[in-house]
Amino acid sequence: MEAISLKLDDGFLVDIEKTMKQHRYTTKTEFIREAIRDKIKQLEKEEALLKLGKIYGASKRKTTDDNLKKAKKLAFEDLEKEFNL
Numbered sequence: 001m002e003a004i005s006l007k008l009d010d011g012f013l014v015d016i017e018k019t020m021k022q023h024r025y026t027t028k029t030e031f032i033r034e035a036i037r038d039k040i041k042q043l044e045k046e047e048a049l050l051k052l053g054k055i056y057g058a059s060k061r062k063t064t065d066d067n068l069k070k071a072k073k074l075a076f077e078d079l080e081k082e083f084n085l
Contacts, residue, residue, distance in 0.1 A: 006032070048082055 008016070016031060025031040052075050063071075079085070 045083070048079060052078065 016028065019025075020028065020031050025034075055075075
């Protein structure tokens with residue numbers, strides 16, 4: 001495991017410590033690691049949604065309600081597979 005150094009403004013550090021106490025984190029390291037994991041998941045989700053938008057996006061042809069429902073179902077199934085939901 002690699003150690004990194006991080007400098008934070010005093011006001012930001014106070015906000016972190018306040019949030020840590022409210023949510024019962026024991027160390028700043030634990031809090032920061034989880035924040036980074038959450039950010040990575042959020043970015044992956046946004047990328048997947050953009051990808052789905054390109055794959056299942058707007059069409060030049062007319063689409064029936066049934067076709068639209070099928071496309072939505074396929075899109076959600078793809079998301080469930082990708083994120084193991």
